[in-house]
Amino acid sequence: MSNPSLLILPGDGIGPEVMAEVRKIIDWFGAKRDLVFDVSEDLVGGAAYDAHGTPLHDDTMAKAQEVDAVLLGAVGGPKYDVLDFSVKPERGLLRLRKEMDLFANLRPAQCFDALADFSSLKTEVVSGLDIMIVRELTSGVYFGEPRGIFEEGNERVGINTQRYTESEIERVARASFELAMKRDKKLCSMEKANVMESGILWREVVTRVGADYPEVELSHMYADAGAMQLTRWPKQFDVIVTDNLFGDLLSDLAAMLTGSLGMLPSASLGAPMANGRPKAMYEPVHGSAPDIAGQGKANPIACILSFAMALRYSFDQGDEATRLEKAIEAVLADGYRTADLLGEEGRDPVSTSAMGDAIVAALDASL
Ligand code: NAD
Ligand code: IPM
Ligand code: MN
DSSP: OOOOEEEEEEESTTHHHHHHHHHHHHHHHHHHHOOOOEEEEOOOTHHHHHHHSSSSOHHHHHHHHHSSEEEEEEOOOGGGTTSOGGGSHHHHHHHHHHHTTOOEEEEEEEOOGGGTTTSSSOHHHHTTOEEEEEEEOSSGGGTEEEEEEEEETTEEEEEEEOOOOHHHHHHHHHHHHHHHHHTTSEEEEEEOTTTOHHHHHHHHHHHHHHTTOTTSEEEEEEHHHHHHHHHHOGGGOSEEEEOHHHHHHHHHHHHHHTTOGGGOOOEEEEEEOTTSOEEEEEOOSSOOOTTTTTTTOOOOHHHHHHHHHHHHHTSSOHHHHHHHHHHHHHHHHTTOOOGGGTOTTOOSOOOHHHHHHHHHHHHHHTO
């Protein structure tokens, strides 16, 4: 059988820096665990715009459709702020998600013991935290029509449309119930059914799907109250399912429960392919971090944990994923900290590449 294929799209800013560390991990699994991937690399975002005048070349899109999994770094940056909206780096990422139909974005927020003191919240609020936010990723206000900036009388109006079909809600709800069944059997759905018709439909459909999962305790929360509850007592949640925009906001919020945005991975999953694997792209939750790009300061853990999710969800290598997660845990317990994990007055951070090397050393120690 041929090796599983991985398309790597490092992107912009710190994307290539954190991806270089993931490459070390991929090489380690090839050399030490006989887990060899056919890796190819291509451009996305501003890097693709610079080379081709488009944030995602059609050939790259076609490759992404063919491989077993895509691994993406981050896109965007101030250099591209002046570009027309249609060719901004972020459009490349949104096109990948839409055309691959990656409707379920799994964003786990897990607080490693070694970092429990570092969160801006009290230690007891976050210690042992392990929740999963499932963000709908291919619809909602990100893609709804009509959209645009139009003339209306003597001024302009900016329009975006929140739109969800029943089947779009149903499939992400089902994916979330399935996840809940494998975890603590608790699912909280977040919308704003009090003010939005799309929220009313969302709640109705999630409730209907819930009838197929009687073992799962289903609750509903308005998303604004959900944000409050996530900071008040996040451990009340297990799996949260929510729409595209609320999921974007709530997952950045959840990142800070774990200590840093540089810690949060994600898996963007679609329907199963012919080989039974889900269409998949793995991407850290953070962006291209222009404020620290090019300085060796980026935390590569979110991107490395995204590769761990690839091992688990695309390649049936749950044990190896756990091995990698444990290696990260060990390195953090040993006191390795990139600058984002030290706070304002933090001294002696390790560099991006030193963090990657330490994780490789911890993997060696795991054998
Ligand atoms: P950001 O996530 O890039 O950065 C927010 C803050 O978190 C910054 O202070 C940054 O230094 C810090 N940070 C983020 N990742 C880090 C890491 N791995 N290690 C250490 N610190 C880290 O968000 P932003 O500044 O709002 O956006 C910058 C650009 O990134 C924009 O163009 C935005 O559109 C894009 N973006 C892309 C993605 C993606 O590609 N998936 C996600 C979010 C934002
Ligand atoms: C994310 C990012 C993206 C989003 C942008 C860069 C398109 O913020 O992945 O969380 O809004 O989905
Ligand atoms: Mn975001």
